[in-house]
Amino acid sequence: MSCKQRKDSRILKNASWIAKNELNPHADWQVQIKNSITTAEALSEYLDINQSALEKTIRKYPMRITPYYLSLILEHGMPLFRQAVPDTKELLDHSHTEDPFREIPFSPVPNLIHRYPDRVVLLVTNACATYCRHCMRKRMVGYTNPKPLDMAVAFPMEKAVQYIQEHPAVSDVILSGGDPLLIETRQMATLIKKINVIDHVNTIRIHTRIPATLPQRITDNLIDALTADKPIYMNIHFNHPLEITDDARKACKKLADAGIPLGSQTVLLKGVNDSRYTLKQLFKDLLAIRVKPYYLHHPDPVKGTGHFRPSVKKGLKIMKALRGHISGMSLPHYMIDLPGGGGKVPLVPDYIKSIGDNHLIVENYKGDVFLYPDGQ
Incomplete structure (x- = not known):
């Protein structure tokens, strides 16, 4: 699919939101943080979402979307929607752990x-x-x-x-x-x-x-x-x-x-x-x-x-x-x-196909194969 992915019209509910001054996507950053979308009820004014399902997910994993990023979601749709809008799939993932990299044991002092x-x-x-x-x-x-x-x-x-x-x-x-x-x-x-x-x-x-x-x-x-x-x-x-x-x-x-x-x-x-x-x-x-x-x-x-x-x-x-x-x-x-x-x-992709005593067989980006003389 091209990077110019079309927005899914099903998620778009209110494109006139910019008229609301408190949701100006170009406002001062502190104003945007203050007026960010953090509840399912607030987000439902602009996007066609399952409000009860969203609320359930937010209780486990909080949501915040700045007016600026919401404006991009409304303009472009799914590639940005998926990154910022909670999904009930977040609650169904039982095969992974919260701290797979053991950051907590590697923390000798707070933070x-x-x-x-x-x-x-x-x-x-x-x-x-x-x-x-x-x-x-x-x-x-x-x-x-x-x-x-x-x-x-x-x-x-x-x-x-x-x-x-x-x-x-x-x-x-x-x-x-x-x-x-x-x-x-x-x-x-x-x-x-x-x-x-x-x-x-x-x-x-x-x-x-x-x-x-x-x-x-x-x-x-x-x-x-x-x-x-x-x-x-x-x-x-x-x-x-x-x-x-x-x-x-x-x-x-x-x-x-x-x-x-x-x-x-x-x-x-x-x-x-x-x-x-x-x-x-x-x-x-x-x-x-x-x-x-x-x-x-x-x-x-x-x-x-x-x-x-x-x-x-x-x-x-x-x-x-x-x-x-x-x-x-x-x-x-x-x-x-x-x-x-x-x-x-x-x-890295495997470009070396074989290694001989004094040469390598290497594939280039086109898939063509070359003999490369090796050093001693």
Whole structure:
């Protein structure tokens, strides 16, 4: 199917919603968070949904959709609908676990994960602008007792920062969550400053979906908060070319112009982007806005997300179909994250057909076979 997938008219109920000022998709980011769609009743004003079924799912896994992202759903339909609107299939997934990567056992202090020797992940908040239905941290994102979060709450970072200070092997600090860019600007500035002064930290990374779901958050004040002597890299989660709007382009331009290198960590999602045509367009469009396709993640085996998971065989087939038909700069690494804390592993199509004493038999992207002389 082409990346220009048609919207399903059955989900469209009210296209005049933009007339309601409180749901302006171009409003200030804090106004959008305040007026996000979080209940089945509110969403039913705009989409043709089974309200009782949605309510049942939301009780288990919270929902939030920004006015901006709702406008994209109303305009484009299913590829974006599936990512943001709860589905009762989330409640029927009994074959996966809530924490397949054992993040909790790898958390020596609150809100910090230390799985690899030289890097740590800080869970800055458990709030996001829009709650993705395929989230790897579905067990924790969006919750505060007893109600879903209205605004982002920054988790305490004192013990996490102290842990980094006391572990000189840690050179790479990753800010994640939830979405770290959703905390208050001054809180982000303070956290960046605390990490920046730790001598053995060389790089700071930020993992976010904000440019895709709430690009209005990328303000001049936020850019100022992301200023540090240490290099700051940002990995953005774009999953479909329809998410690359004029607003998203402006947000990425602002970040890139500020000297922040941008990458994308796309998730391969069944019924959303599991097509070579969709991904080809996405990766080309990303490179055009100065976002390097970095990872294509195979969906994690997280409870409540099984309906998003295509086979690895299909993923490899897509990657092989892209090779040679898209610039190498546009081609990400296809990755799986091994259960039990085994870590990330790249997967590649099998181009080497056989290895002899002094040569290899190799197949190219067209399927032609070549003899390649090997070294000694």
